[in-house]
Amino acid sequence: MIWQQAECYKEIICGDRTGGVLIHSDLRRADLDEFKGKVQCVYLDPPFFTGDEFTFRMRIGEKGWAEGNQVLELPAYSDSRVGGKEAYLRLLREALAIAHELLSETGALFLHLDSRMNAYARLECDKIFGENNFINEIIWAYQSGGRAKKHFSRKHDVILFYAKSRALYFDITRVGVPRKDNRSNHMRRTVDENGRPCRTIKAGGKVYTYYDDEPVFPDDVWADVSHLQQKDPQRTGYDTQKPQALLNRIVRCCTRRGDIVCDLFCGSGTTLVAAAENECRYLGVDQCSHAVSVTRKRLLDTELELRTKTERVEAVLDADVLPGIGYYEITLNTYALGSAPFENIKTQPKGLHVVGLDAVDQWSVGFLRDGVFKAYTSAARRKQTPKLPTTLELPLLRGTVAIMVVDVLGNRSVWVPQQA
Ligand SMILES: C[S@@+](CC[C@H](N)C(=O)[O-])C[C@H]1O[C@@H](n2cnc3c(N)ncnc32)[C@H](O)[C@@H]1O
Missing domain, CATH: 3.40.50.150 (Vaccinia Virus protein VP39)
Structure with a gap:
């Protein structure tokens, strides 16, 4: 495709x-x-x-x-x-x-x-x-x-x-916030009649009681x-x-x-x-x-509406769409940026090696209708999940199947199958 x-x-x-x-x-x-x-x-x-x-x-x-x-x-x-x-x-x-x-x-x-x-x-x-x-x-x-x-x-x-x-x-x-145990002790440590720990202080003839298990409010x-x-x-x-x-x-x-x-x-x-x-x-x-x-x-993981126009990115994408029962299975095979994409970046790590889907930071599958991409399933690299899932499921609904890629340079692009 x-x-x-x-x-x-x-x-x-x-x-x-x-x-x-x-x-x-x-x-x-x-x-x-x-x-x-x-x-x-x-x-x-x-x-x-x-x-x-x-x-x-x-x-x-x-x-x-x-x-x-x-x-x-x-x-x-x-x-x-x-x-x-x-x-x-x-x-x-x-x-x-x-x-x-x-x-x-x-x-x-x-x-x-x-x-x-x-x-x-x-x-x-x-x-x-x-x-x-x-x-x-x-x-x-x-x-x-x-x-x-x-x-x-x-x-x-x-x-x-x-x-x-x-x-x-x-x-x-x-x-x-929880009361700190080590607060200054000009107050008397005691327990009330129910055995609940508290501190008391007398001022102006009145006794003020502060319970240890009650939160304090920030100043x-x-x-x-x-x-x-x-x-x-x-x-x-x-x-x-x-x-x-x-x-x-x-x-x-x-x-x-x-x-x-x-x-x-x-x-x-x-x-x-x-x-x-x-x-x-x-x-x-x-x-x-x-x-x-x-x-x-x-x-x-929230209901996010992102208002921004995608720019044309110098890149190629290859993916397979397999219809299953009730859903499509979409596999991202390739996303490669055009020639020398990191050339103008001043600080580059030594031996930077971008292979396979390395240039993809996030990707989503969904449908494109009238310039609006609705994403049903997404994947993103994180410290806990450095490996990007390459296959995502999409419910079988009406519309043009589309893929959104957010790449490591911050480019966002939406891809649809080319019409015959
Ligand atoms: C101090 S940072 C905000 C950091 C943020 N609180 C956080 O926790 O990540 C200021 C931000 O303002 C944005 N910014 C500066 N001028 C702006 C403008 N005219 N319109 C919109 N964003 C602007 C910058 O791109 C930058 O992301």
Whole structure:
């Protein structure tokens, strides 16, 4: 069977868990009208005005995933200071204005920055959200990297928390953490009349009792969420990825099941994963194709609608389709990129060897109708499953059988059998 590439502007993945929409676009050009006033939580983690270039480390093939060698370092996004603070603040202002429009009256905004632009951003937020809607300046304190000698080491980020209005929905009881045993002991350790361990303290003639088995609620300094370590299993290879625990706390404190959580700079998709884990729907936007591929992979088990146009890729694909009882069995035999595909990549591992289906990072089988690819079964390389299944089953339904490939360079292409 001969396969050819087809145009596709939208992909729908039939996952089992609550899902949402992922848009591959500059946030200033994304069509978000249908979500106006419907979003409960917006988390924004824009570039921090560092002047750095950020990359995505893509593992290649079974060997790359199993052994950690064969890793390509691909450009992901630029946090350039071209245009200075004014250009930076223009983007921030636009993102904040969009976030404000998207939020419902009970909604919450979390803007994640560091000390570089925090002061400026606070004033922008005051203008767009209103000073009275400022709720918290959260300090996320972490231990990572080296220690400075010329100044105090910078070991915290700032997360500005604003409400859309006074009707804010916020439930701190959803983010309680276990009480630590080693807390300072100016309190008296005792047990109550039922033998339940607690600590008590007398103040102003009143006795306050704190039970050991009751959670404590975080204050505005979060030192209990660690930065992603070098070998952290959560790591996707996408620079500046935030830890899941951080986003889980943010999503949980201000949403209920079924609410929409939005991230307009979604990167590797941490916020969207947190939304899905907490049975919320998600709305993610990012302009980087690697961000979209990584996020897609992390959300393959959700009902994901991915809005992005496929580009024509210089590649060849060969696959077999065998009709079975009630399903097709589709076997991917070949996916090979055109000549010298890695030529322009600056950082290449020594002896990079791309053979067989090594260039495939994810693939899905489904049907293509009017430019929409509906994926029924998908496979992706991961640390736990470095070997890619080469055969996938597809229910016998009406439509043009199609294959979607996401390759190691972040290309997404849809393939259909060539008409005779
Ligand atoms: C700090 S990273 C986000 C990391 C993310 N929180 C995570 O956990 O992976 C910032 C992201 O913003 C994206 N970005 C920058 N400017 C953008 C724009 N104008 N529109 C959409 N995305 C943008 C970059 O591609 C990058 O992925």
